[in-house]
Amino acid sequence: MRIVWVTGTKDTGKTALVEKIVRKLVDAGYRVATLKHTHGGFDFPGKDTDRHRKAGAEIVAGTGRETFFLIERGMDLPEVVGVLEMLDDIDFLVVEGFKSMEYANISTSTPGEFTLKVVDPFKIDEVDDLIELIERRSYGLLQDLNCGKCGFESCREFAKAKVQGDADDTNCKSQPDRVLLRVNGKPVPLNPFVQNFIARTVLGMVDALDTESLKHQKVDLIIKRPD
Template structure:
């Protein structure tokens, strides 16, 4: 799952650019999710889900023609990205706002930092410029980095890999230590796994699950296995 952020000052076309990027990536065959930095509530107070939250519910889920979950807490970007990564097998996530994030960025204003790969004028962007911008996204965006500094990517540190990627000098799309196959979270914090531990967990859990008669419960395939372990002394 690669990540690209669209940043810029107010009224410079961030939302317009996000929709253009999403549409172009989908047109090219990629699956895409989005994250928007907002200062507003998700629920309208007069709607039923808004009333649920006002009554004190910490998590409100809406199920129907669409599914949404509203959590009565502010979550940091990394937790949201991890949740999206775990729930859906996405190729890209496009972020609107959050200029302090440490992912490849396209700026719709004069804002520029070490992660900015392009500054664009959205209101004078033609199809050719959009296509060039998407090509740049494909070349220089990257996924979540675990800061293991394992050097498997050929660089001395994860920071070195990131900056090489931003400058177009790295061929890899992801940090080599990253894996979509095995994710470990402890108390909602993502814990990086080195290759040995990741492989051990993968093969051990998969081997045990395969010994069970999961098909009798309607689970004929093992595309995704979720295992939650709570500390038995948690409530002591």
């Protein structure tokens, strides 16, 4: 899953730009998730969820045509990515509202070190050029392994080269493609060898069970340490 960050100062059209990018990516056949960061809350006073929380619930969940979770704490980007990776196979995560991230971004105001392009969302209708940039120069969750397998000394150097167009044909070799390990909700970096080792071990055990009817393509294993 690759990450695209829409950044800019207040009231410069970030949400309008997110809408245009998401629509175009979906039209191109990609599966897209979005993440909105806010200083306020997502719950509404007086609603059932608010009453549940005031009664003392630490986590409020709702399900019907949609499913949601409200947790009384913020989650950083690696933790959110870990949750999304567990839920479904998403091609792009479009993020809006964080102040600082070392991921490819489209800015609606001032460019930064990782800015692909600065645009005025209210003056552009076609975003084909943006989508082409996103496809070539965005990248997934960086695990700070600094393994050098991409040809760069560090993950940060790879990210800078990718954004600047010096690594269009290069991708991170240590993405959590086969296994995502989370400890207390946060992803733990695993190099490809460890990912393959864990995958073969766990799938070997699952295949030994009577799971023929499950036709598993994805196996989730959650381990909770006893008190």
